[in-house]
Amino acid sequence: MPVLAAWRPIPAIGLGLVIKMDEAEALAPINRLTMGFVVLGLVTFLAALTLSLLVARTISRPIAILTHASTRIAEGDPTVRTDVHTDDEIGMLASAFNDMAAALEQNHKESAATVWLKSGIARLNHAMSGDSPLEVLSSVVIKEIANTLDAQLGAFYLAQRGDQPALSLVGSYAYKKRKNLSNVFKPGEGLVGQAALEKQQIIIGNVPDGYVTVTSGLGERAPRFICVTPFLYEDQVKGVIEIGTFTELTDLQLDYLAQAMDAIAIAVESAQGRMQLTRALEESRALSEKLQSQQEELQASNEELEEQTQRLTMSEERLKAQQEALQAANAELEEKNELLEHQKQEVERGRREIGKKAEELALASKYKSEFLANMSHELRTPLNSLLLLAQGLARNKDGNLTADQVQSAEIVYNSGNDLLNLINEILDLSKIEAGRTDFHFGIVRVGELADGLRSFFGQIAEEKGIKLDISIRPEALAEITSDRQRVEQILRNLVSNAIKFTDQGGVTVTFDRPAPGTDLTRSRLGGHPCLAVSVRDTGIGISQEQQKIIFEAFQQADGSTARRYGGTGLGLSISRELTRLLGGEIQVQSEPGKGSSFTLYLPAAATARDGNAGRMRKQAAKPSYPGTPDPSPLPTPPPPSPPITDDAASIAPGDRAVLVVEETRNLGGFCSINVMPGG
Numbered sequence: 001m002p003v004l005a006a007w008r009p010i011p012a013i014g015l016g017l018v019i020k021m022d023e024a025e026a027l028a029p030i031n032r033l034t035m036g037f038v039v040l041g042l043v044t045f046l047a048a049l050t051l052s053l054l055v056a057r058t059i060s061r062p063i064a065i066l067t068h069a070s071t072r073i074a075e076g077d078p079t080v081r082t083d084v085h086t087d088d089e090i091g092m093l094a095s096a097f098n099d100m101a102a103a104l105e106q107n108h109k110e111s112a113a114t115v116w117l118k119s120g121i122a123r124l125n126h127a128m129s130g131d132s133p134l135e136v137l138s139s140v141v142i143k144e145i146a147n148t149l150d151a152q153l154g155a156f157y158l159a160q161r162g163d164q165p166a167l168s169l170v171g172s173y174a175y176k177k178r179k180n181l182s183n184v185f186k187p188g189e190g191l192v193g194q195a196a197l198e199k200q201q202i203i204i205g206n207v208p209d210g211y212v213t214v215t216s217g218l219g220e221r222a223p224r225f226i227c228v229t230p231f232l233y234e235d236q237v238k239g240v241i242e243i244g245t246f247t248e249l250t251d252l253q254l255d256y257l258a259q260a261m262d263a264i265a266i267a268v269e270s271a272q273g274r275m276q277l278t279r280a281l282e283e284s285r286a287l288s289e290k291l292q293s294q295q296e297e298l299q300a301s302n303e304e305l306e307e308q309t310q311r312l313t314m315s316e317e318r319l320k321a322q323q324e325a326l327q328a329a330n331a332e333l334e335e336k337n338e339l340l341e342h343q344k345q346e347v348e349r350g351r352r353e354i355g356k357k358a359e360e361l362a363l364a365s366k367y368k369s370e371f372l373a374n375m376s377h378e379l380r381t382p383l384n385s386l387l388l389l390a391q392g393l394a395r396n397k398d399g400n401l402t403a404d405q406v407q408s409a410e411i412v413y414n415s416g417n418d419l420l421n422l423i424n425e426i427l428d429l430s431k432i433e434a435g436r437t438d439f440h441f442g443i444v445r446v447g448e449l450a451d452g453l454r455s456f457f458g459q460i461a462e463e464k465g466i467k468l469d470i471s472i473r474p475e476a477l478a479e480i481t482s483d484r485q486r487v488e489q490i491l492r493n494l495v496s497n498a499i500k501f502t503d504q505g506g507v508t509v510t511f512d513r514p515a516p517g518t519d520l521t522r523s524r525l526g527g528h529p530c531l532a533v534s535v536r537d538t539g540i541g542i543s544q545e546q547q548k549i550i551f552e553a554f555q556q557a558d559g560s561t562a563r564r565y566g567g568t569g570l571g572l573s574i575s576r577e578l579t580r581l582l583g584g585e586i587q588v589q590s591e592p593g594k595g596s597s598f599t600l601y602l603p604a605a606a607t608a609r610d611g612n613a614g615r616m617r618k619q620a621a622k623p624s625y626p627g628t629p630d631p632s633p634l635p636t637p638p639p640p641s642p643p644i645t646d647d648a649a650s651i652a653p654g655d656r657a658v659l660v661v662e663e664t665r666n667l668g669g670f671c672s673i674n675v676m677p678g679g
Contacts, residue, residue, distance in 0.1 A: 065082050069081070069082050069097065069101070070097070073101060078101055078107075079101075080101060081098050081101060081102075082097055082098055113252050116252070116256075117252065117255060117256055117259070120148045120256050120260075121256070121259055121260060121263065123144060123148070124141070124144050124145070124148070124260055124263060124264075125263055127140045127141065127144045128140065128141060128263065128264070128267040131274060132271070133271065133275070134158065134170060134268070134271050134272070134275070135170055135171070137171075137267060137268070137271055138156040138158065138170040138171030139156075139171040139172075140171075141156060141171065141241075141264055141267070142154040142155065142156040142171045142172060142173045142241065143173050145173075145241065145243065145257075145260060146173040146174070146243065148256065149243060149245065149249065149253050149256070149257075150245070151173070151243045151244060151245045152174060152223055152244055152245060152246060153173065153174055153175055153223055153242075153243070153244030153245075154172060154173030154174065154175065154241070154242065154243055154244070155169055155171075155172045155173075155175050155241070155242040156169070156170055156171035156172065156239065156241055157169055157170070157185065157192050157196075157239050157240040157241070157242070158170045158238070158239045158268070159196065159237050159238055159239050159240075164186070165186070165187060166184050166185060166186050166187075167184065167185045167186075167187075167192055167193060167196055167239065167240055168183065168184050169183035169184070191204070191226070191228045191242070192228060192240045192242060194228075195228040195229065195230045195240055196230050196237045196240050199230055199232060199235075199237060200230070201227065201228065201229045201230070201254075201257070201258075202227075202228040202229075203225070203226070203227050203228075203249070204225065204226040204227075204228075205224065205225050205248060206224060207222060207223055207224055207225065207226055207244075221246070223244035223245055223246055224245070224246055224247070224248075225244070225245050225246075225247065225248050225249060226242065226243070226244050227242070227243045227244075227245075227249055227254075227257070228240060228241075228242045228243075229241050229242075229243075229257050229258075229261055230261070231261035231262070231264045231265040231268070232261070232265055233265040233266065233268070233269045238264075238265045238268045238269060239264075239265075239268060241257075241261070241264070243257075379423050380420065380423055383416055383419060383420055383423065384420075386412070386416050387413060387416045387417065387420065390409050390410075390412040390413035390416055391409075391413050393405070393406070393409035393412075394406055394409040394410045394413050396409075437578075437581060439483045439486065439581070439582075440483055440484075440485065441481055441482060441483055441606065441607075442481070442482075442483075442484065443479050443480075443481060444479060444480050444481070444482050444483075444484045444487055445478065445479045446472060446476060446477060446478055446479060446480070446511050446531065447472065447478070449484075449487065449488065449491065449511070449533075450470050450471075450472055450509070450511060452488060453470055453491060453492070453495055453509060454468070454470050456492065457492075457495050457496070457499060457507075460499060461499055461506075461507065464499060464502075464503075466499065466502050466503070466504070466505060466506045466507065467505070467506030467507070468499075468506060468507050468509075469506060469507070469508045469509070470508075470509040470510075471508075471509070471510055471511070472510075472511040472512075473510065473511060473512040473513070475512065475513050476511045476512045476513055476531065476532075477513070477529065477530075477531045477604055480531050480602060480603070480604050480605070480606065481604065481605040481606060482582055482602060482603075482606040483582065483606070486578050486581075486582060487582070487602065489574075489575075489578065490575045490578055490579055490586075490600060491509075491533060491535075491600065493571040493572065493574065493575045494535040494575065494586075494598045494600065495507065495509060495535055496571070497571060497572070497598075498535050498536075498537035498539065498596070498598070499537075501537065501539035501540050501596070502537040502538055502539035502595070503539070504538065505537070505538025505539075505595070506537075506538060507535065507536070507537045507538075508534075508535075508536045508537075509533065509534070509535050509536075510533070510534045510536075511531065511532075511533055512532050512533075512534065513530075513531075513532055514530060514532045514601060515532075518532075518601075520585065520601060522585050523580075523583065523584050523585035523601060523603075525583075525584065525585070525601055525603055528603060528604070529603075529604040530584070530601055530602055530603045530604055531601070531602045531603075531604065532599055532600070532601050533599065533600040533602075534597055534598070534599040534600075535597070535598045535599075535600075536595065536596070536597045537595050537596055537597075538594075538595040539595050539596060540592065540593070541590045541591050541592040541593050541594050541595055541596055542588070542590040542591075542592070542596055543590075543591075543592050547588055547590060550572050550588075572586075579600060579602070582602060582603075582606045583602070583603045583606045583607060584600065584601045584602040584603060584606070585601050586598060586599065586600055586601070587599045587601070
């Protein structure tokens with residue numbers, strides 16, 4: 001009650017301080033008690049919280065471990081186990097979980113073993129399916145078994161029936177035959193024969209070194225375990241399979257072998273049955289055909305007997321007629337034999353005459369070529385004199401000739417030059433045809449060939465107003481072995497023709513290698529190093545039909561008498577023959593109005609091709625080239641006939657003269673004119 005009185009309001013203002021001090025003293029114990037309750041409650045709360053966390057952690061951690069382990073099992077890992085070892089309900093749950101995982105693992109292993117076993121047997125059955133012969137079947141079976149069991153060696157022995165039963169090796173896997181070891185075993189002989197005799201599987205462990213080896217490209221090693229297993233069909237041994245491994249076979253693998261033997265025995269029996277059935281069918285077919293043939297022969301014999309019976313009644317009359325016909329046939333045969341013998345003699349006589357005419361034709365062609373060569377030499381001497389005289393007259397040093405006379409002298413000089421060029425070309429062609437062309441082989445530098453063409457034709461092209469471009473590709477050969485004079489002659493003929501038939505544009509000469517895919521079968525240069533020189537122009541071009549004749553003698557694309565371009569038509573013919581003798585070839589591509597392209601192909605090391613078409617002279621200190629044929633000796637030409645004295649100047653008026661004109665087609669169209677005075 002005094003406390004309640006202390007809380008009662010006191011209206012006296014003057015006593016206010018005294019009253020407040022009494023309340024504070026009165027409330028102090030209460031405040032301390034309240035503070036103690038608060039602290040006690042806070043401590044209690046913290047302790048309860050700590051205890052709760054410890055309990056929660058103790059419960060949640062094992063649950064988390066079990067959850068993680070369950071997840072791994074759900075993902076397919078039955079080997080997972082928990083490490084919770086408490087005695088409470090969670091420990092019991094963890095122990096039950098481990099038992100479940102162990103059961104699942106065992107079930108998984110059994111399922112995997114079953115799947116492996118069934119899949120192995122299924123693959124083996126699939127490999128043995130079909131109608132393969134025993135040799136193929138044995139190889140397929142031993143290979144499949146070795147791959148399934150991870151074996152390093154395998155052998156397939158097949159039982160052979162007969163007077164002396166035996167087991168023969170018909171298929172193997174990685175097996176290397178060794179000396180002094182047989183591939184045929186009798187029953188009871190060796191492990192193979194013993195397993196067949198006992199009809200039981202034999203397993204050998206710790207195989208000694210040197211017993212058998214597994215060999216590879218890197219080395220060899222002996223297997224440690226050998227398993228010999230027979231396979232039976234209806235208690236009959238059909239064969240034996242021998243397997244060698246580095247590791248001991250498991251019970252599952254042995255179970256696979258046991259199941260595989262039954263399937264193999266059935267497959268072998270089926271294959272042997274098919275073979276026997278095939279042989280039986282073939283024998284039956286042969287017997288049927290033989291029987292049918294015999295029946296046909298018997299029927300034919302019966303028919304023949306009937307016919308013979310009918311013919312016997314007519315044999316006497318027909319025999320007389322046959323004798324008469326036989327006599328007539330013999331007489332006719334003798335006559336035909338005589339006629340045939342006469343025809344044989346005529347054919348032989350004709351063959352000899354053809355051979356003789358061929359020899360005469362070859363000799364005439366040779367004499368023609370030699371005559372043409374000698375005639376060309378005979379013409380050049382007076383023609384050179386004529387050219388000197390015409391040149392002197394054209395120069396008119398004394399000044400005693402008129403302009404017309406000087407022009408006539410120039411015409412004579414130019415015509416003489418043309419005639420001299422023609423004679424030179426005819427001489428070259430005749431030498432080639434007569435087999436008297438000389439070759440001087442040496443090193444020919446491509447750069448010097450290009451410089452020679454540039455200096456020789458540069459001024460000519462400039463005067464004609466066309467462009468001359470001569471270039472050497474980096475991949476072109478720097479030098480070749482050939483006859484430089486002949487190579488320059490060929491190139492000058494090609495470039496000269498290109499300039500002659502080009503009025504606008506230009507001529508391009510390129511030294512290069514043959515383009516890929518170029519057909520060089522004609523010269524047999526395909527696959528060999530060679531030089532390709534192409535001469536392209538922008539001239540008139542050549543049609544496809546004219547390309548076939550431009551390489552013939554005296555032939556041009558424009559061969560009419562009113563043609564625009566001059567020339568004899570011998571340049572390309574001479575170039576083609578010289579190129580052939582040097583072992584190369586010339587190819588042409590052209591279209592009318594689009595220009596032409598002549599490409600010369602020469603070998604890197606040329607040798608003269610003889611063939612009665614050329615001779616080769618070796619320079620001193622120049623080595624001979626392998627493969628160069630020895631030139632055949634040429635027959636000595638007959639000495640030229642003595643010249644006939646020209647007496648045309650001594651013909652007096654009134655004398656009779658005869659002009660003889662002989663057309664010599666074989667000499668290229670020349671005429672021989674002889675004036676015979678006095679008739």
